[in-house]
Amino acid sequence: KNQVEQSPQSLIILEGKNCTLQCNYTVSPFSNLRWYKQDTGRGPVSLTIMTFSENTKSNGRYTATLDADTKQSSLHITASQLSDSASYICVVSAIWGKLQFGAGTQVVVTP
Amino acid sequence: GAGVSQSPSNKVTEKGKDVELRCDPISGHTALYWYRQSLGQGLEFLIYFQGNSAPDKSGLPSDRFSAERTGGSVSTLTIQRTQQEDSAVYLCASSPSGLAGGVGKTQYFGPGTRLLVL
Numbered sequence: 001k002n003q004v005e006q007s008p009q010s011l012i013i014l015e016g017k018n019c020t021l022q023c024n025y026t027v028s029p030f031s032n033l034r035w036y037k038q039d040t041g042r043g044p045v046s047l048t049i050m051t052f053s054e055n056t057k058s059n060g061r062y063t064a065t066l067d068a069d070t071k072q073s074s075l076h077i078t079a080s081q082l083s084d085s086a087s088y089i090c091v092v093s094a095i096w097g098k099l100q101f102g103a104g105t106q107v108v109v110t111p
Numbered sequence: 112g113a114g115v116s117q118s119p120s121n122k123v124t125e126k127g128k129d130v131e132l133r134c135d136p137i138s139g140h141t142a143l144y145w146y147r148q149s150l151g152q153g154l155e156f157l158i159y160f161q162g163n164s165a166p167d168k169s170g171l172p173s174d175r176f177s178a179e180r181t182g183g184s185v186s187t188l189t190i191q192r193t194q195q196e197d198s199a200v201y202l203c204a205s206s207p208s209g210l211a212g213g214v215g216k217t218q219y220f221g222p223g224t225r226l227l228v229l
Contacts, residue, residue, distance in 0.1 A: 036154060044146075044154050091154070101204075101220040 003027045004092050006102035013080055013109055021105045023073040023090035031093040035064050035075045038087045038104075047075070047088075080109045113137065115221035117203050123227045124193055132188040132224045136205030140219075144206075145178055145188050148223075149199040157201075160186065193228045200225050 004025045013019045025033070032051045036044035048057045048064040050073070056065050061078045077084055090102035116135045124130050136143050145157040156170035160180045171177070175193075180186040190197055200223040 044156065046154070103219065 003100040004090055004102040006088075006090050006105050008105060009103070010106040010108070013107070015080060015082060015109050015111050017080055019077050019080060019107065021075045021077075021088050021090075021107070023075070023092075023102055025071050025073070025090075025092045025100065025102075027071075027092040027094050027100045029095045030068060030071075031095045033064075033066055033073050033093070034091045035062070035073075036089045036091060037062075037084075038089060044089060077107070080107075082109050082111065085109045115203055115205050115219050117201075117221040117224050119224060120222065121225045121227075123229065125229055126195060127192055129189065129191045130193055130226065132190075132201050132226070134186045134188070134203030134205075134221060136184065136186070136203070137207075137219055138184075140205035140207045141183070142206045143180060143186050144204045145186070146202045146204070147199040148202065149196075154202070157188070190226075193226075195228045198226055198228045 004023060004027065007022045011019060030052060032049055034049045035047045037047055038044040047059050047062050050057050050064060050066045052068050054066060056063065063076045063078070064073060066073045073090060075088060085108050087104040087106050089104045092100045115137055118133045122130055134143065141162045143160040146154045147157060148154050157176065158171055158178045159167040162183065166178070175191045178186060178188045186203065188201060202223045203221040205219055
């Protein structure tokens with residue numbers, strides 16, 4: 001069973017609307033959690049990184065939250081733009097460095 | 112079903128030696144990516160293969176790095192004259208072709224190859 005589960009698998013939203021992506025994990029002992037944005041055929045771009053003691057972090061219109069007790073994270077996109085169309089990947093690191101990847105959420109923003 | 116597999120899982124080599132890392136993508140997946148992650152760093156994109164198209168090599172850090180994908184399936188990442196800074200986890204991911212907006216572009220990652228250059 002994958003130790004990082006993302007939902008939904010994909011979503012389509014209208015330009016200007018908000019959306020929230022979910023990431024649940026079972027990785028332990030936890031070190032940090034990153035959200036990446038990746039356009040097809042391109043490398044992933046790091047949006048946020050959070051450690052155990054951080055519960056929210058923003059990067060422009062992207063806001064990530066982390067609840068280390070429930071092992072849940074979310075990525076909120078505010079006022080979506082067409083350029084937000086991409087795959088969003090949640091990656092969780094264990095303390096000894098092992099990475100666990102979510103399958104990603106494919107976001108399509110339509111005019 | 113079988114996921115993305117990579118071999119070897121761990122590799123220790125001496126500085127200056129060449130290494131080959133292998134990736135077996137999920138059968139039928141047309142897209143294949145190589146990444147690396149150095150200790151404490153994020154994912155670094157290396158190269159992208161899509162079907163029979165010319166690969167996107169824009170992420171390869173130097174000409175010591177090269178990759179091939181034979182028959183649209185198995186891929187090999189070769190690092191020549193390894194340096195200590197090449198030590199990292201090398202990850203492979205594959206994804207199926209799919210309709211825009213669908214789940215076809217979901218990437219499935221392999222377990223990685225941990226490379227240590229002494």
